[in-house]
Amino acid sequence: MQKRKKAFVEMKNIKKVFPGVIANDNISLKINNGEVVSLLGENGAGKTTLMKILYGMHQADAGTIIVEDREVKINSPHRARELGIGMIHQHFTLVPVNTVVENIMLPLKGKYQPENMKKQINNIGKKYGLNVDPEALISDLPVGFQQRVEIIKALIGNSKLLIMDEPTAVLTPQETERLFDFIREYKSEGNSVIFITHKLNEVMEISDRIVVLRDGKKIGSISKNEADKKRLTKMMIGRDFDFGIEKIKSQTGEKILEIENIFLSSEKRGQILNGLSLTIKAGEIFGVAGVSGNGQEELAEAVAGLKKIDQGDILLDGKSIKNCSVQQIINRGVGYIPADRHRVGLVLDMDLEENLILKSTYNRDYYKYLLFNKERLAENAESKIKDFDIKTASTKSSVRSLSGGNQQKAIIAREVSVGKKLLIASQPTRGLDFGAADYVKKTLESEKRNGKAILLFSNELSEIMELSDRIGVIYEGKIMETFAREDAQIDKIGLLMTGVRGEKSGD
Numbered sequence: 001m002q003k004r005k006k007a008f009v010e011m012k013n014i015k016k017v018f019p020g021v022i023a024n025d026n027i028s029l030k031i032n033n034g035e036v037v038s039l040l041g042e043n044g045a046g047k048t049t050l051m052k053i054l055y056g057m058h059q060a061d062a063g064t065i066i067v068e069d070r071e072v073k074i075n076s077p078h079r080a081r082e083l084g085i086g087m088i089h090q091h092f093t094l095v096p097v098n099t100v101v102e103n104i105m106l107p108l109k110g111k112y113q114p115e116n117m118k119k120q121i122n123n124i125g126k127k128y129g130l131n132v133d134p135e136a137l138i139s140d141l142p143v144g145f146q147q148r149v150e151i152i153k154a155l156i157g158n159s160k161l162l163i164m165d166e167p168t169a170v171l172t173p174q175e176t177e178r179l180f181d182f183i184r185e186y187k188s189e190g191n192s193v194i195f196i197t198h199k200l201n202e203v204m205e206i207s208d209r210i211v212v213l214r215d216g217k218k219i220g221s222i223s224k225n226e227a228d229k230k231r232l233t234k235m236m237i238g239r240d241f242d243f244g245i246e247k248i249k250s251q252t253g254e255k256i257l258e259i260e261n262i263f264l265s266s267e268k269r270g271q272i273l274n275g276l277s278l279t280i281k282a283g284e285i286f287g288v289a290g291v292s293g294n295g296q297e298e299l300a301e302a303v304a305g306l307k308k309i310d311q312g313d314i315l316l317d318g319k320s321i322k323n324c325s326v327q328q329i330i331n332r333g334v335g336y337i338p339a340d341r342h343r344v345g346l347v348l349d350m351d352l353e354e355n356l357i358l359k360s361t362y363n364r365d366y367y368k369y370l371l372f373n374k375e376r377l378a379e380n381a382e383s384k385i386k387d388f389d390i391k392t393a394s395t396k397s398s399v400r401s402l403s404g405g406n407q408q409k410a411i412i413a414r415e416v417s418v419g420k421k422l423l424i425a426s427q428p429t430r431g432l433d434f435g436a437a438d439y440v441k442k443t444l445e446s447e448k449r450n451g452k453a454i455l456l457f458s459n460e461l462s463e464i465m466e467l468s469d470r471i472g473v474i475y476e477g478k479i480m481e482t483f484a485r486e487d488a489q490i491d492k493i494g495l496l497m498t499g500v501r502g503e504k505s506g507d
């Protein structure tokens with residue numbers, strides 16, 4: 001291995017101002033060769049903005065960037081890649097209808113022949129344990145493999161620094177471990193990684209150094225050996241923080257949601273839901289545990305009316321909603337926090353006020369004669385911004401300008417008020433900083449105590465265990481077994497998630 005100079009990149013006194021907000025306020029950051037640096041900070045602290053400047057997607061208003069001892073102007077991602085900087089975004093940038101090799105060749109503008117590129121993809125796959133079929137269609141690949149494609153795409157350009165913006169948010173625990181193996185291997189060759197995450201366990205596992213931002217400013221840079229969760233938390237929010245929700249078993253009431261033996265299939269994936277049944281009462285959180293891709297998303301969308309089932313029935317308050325439209329289901333008090341907030345959660349070009357009433361446009365409260373009642377719209381937005389601590393320059397800001405975590409908070413704020421009876425919460429804390437995640441968990445807990453039924457999906461088993469009153473394990477489109485939380489054993493659930501049935505215990 002050729003020895004490279006110590007600092008690969010240095011950002012000096014970077015400043016970036018958006019209308020109404022200083023996203024980066026005089027930030028300096030140095031990344032050494034062979035170093036993994038985690039960038040930590042609350043939602044809206046300025047992490048993504050700083051990284052988009054380094055990757056040439058934003059231009060800084062002030063400051064300099066030095067790569068391998070040379071001052072450079074990075075005015076496009078293309079230039080960043082030339083300098084050896086690659087980025088894996090929070091939201092993948094792949095074209096679903098194209099193959100792996102087509103996607104990887106796209107930014108290379110005809111520099112390679114497909115056959116040659118397939119070889120390179122296979123070589124990188126072997127070298128780093130990132131194997132993926134070059135001919136596969138992106139839309140057929142599970143999320144973990146799509147991420148591999150993003151990484152390979154960055155590596156083809158001979159990146160010496162990879163920026164990873166919340167790369168584990170969409171991964172299963174096993175996929176996360178595989179990603180970490182890759183990072184260790186990549187780093188051992190003298191390359192560097194900037195890693196953004198909200199999960200402090202991951203920060204402690206993978207980083208050499210941790211840099212903390214707060215409100216657009218750099219608060220500090222400490223080595224992993226000096227760090228512990230308490231210290232990092234205090235650096236992030238400026239005070240100590242009490243984790244944990246008070247879990248109270250609430251009084252359950254009438255059955256709110258009854259899913260009776262439903263089947264759902266698609267042309268491409270065949271049978272997805274396969275005779276699935278479950279019931280949730282008022283005052284109850286039902287958590288669905290499972291390896292992603294076992295029908296969770298389709299189940300959520302079937303209840304929300306976004307997908308039609310082939311057989312079986314779904315009852316809300318005892319009445320079928322099987323053939324109801326999405327709007328009818330919303331009107332009956334069903335809120336839906338989707339896993340993919342860009343695809344189904346928000347209209348990015350509309351402003352925050354409009355997004356916060358998106359599903360209540362039928363509601364007369366928001367009208368004055370035939371027009372929107374501007375005061376009511378603003379009041380609604382202001383109260384939700386306050387309750388959920390949504391960081392935004394104004395109620396009129398476009399949702400696109402909000403940080404990822406603050407977009408998620410906006411969806412949750414809206415859906416909690418729409419879902420008067422039933423709340424479907426899919427990966428509700430994904431992308432949220434720990435303070436916001438804690439607030440969301442407390443909100444689900446209090447909504448439940450107010451008598452709502454909650455159908456919870458999470459890739460994080462710990463979150464399912466922490467929040468649920470009952471847990472159902474989904475496997476190949478069917479609930480294998482249901483446990484009361486006090487009887488749920490992690491080992492047994494883990495096995496059931498892979499389709500292995502032990503002795504039957506409880507219902």
Ligand SMILES: Nc1ncnc2c1ncn2[C@@H]1O[C@H](COP(=O)(O)OP(=O)(O)OP(=O)(O)O)[C@@H](O)[C@H]1O
Nearest residue numbers: 018023043044045046047048049401402403404405
């Ligand atoms: N294109 C933009 N236009 C206007 N404001 C923006 C834009 N991009 C980011 N901002 C604002 O800059 C601030 C920092 O956002 P950024 O996305 O960098 O935060 P973050 O630390 O990455 O947050 P998260 O953890 O939620 O992803 C936020 O207040 C955000 O609303």
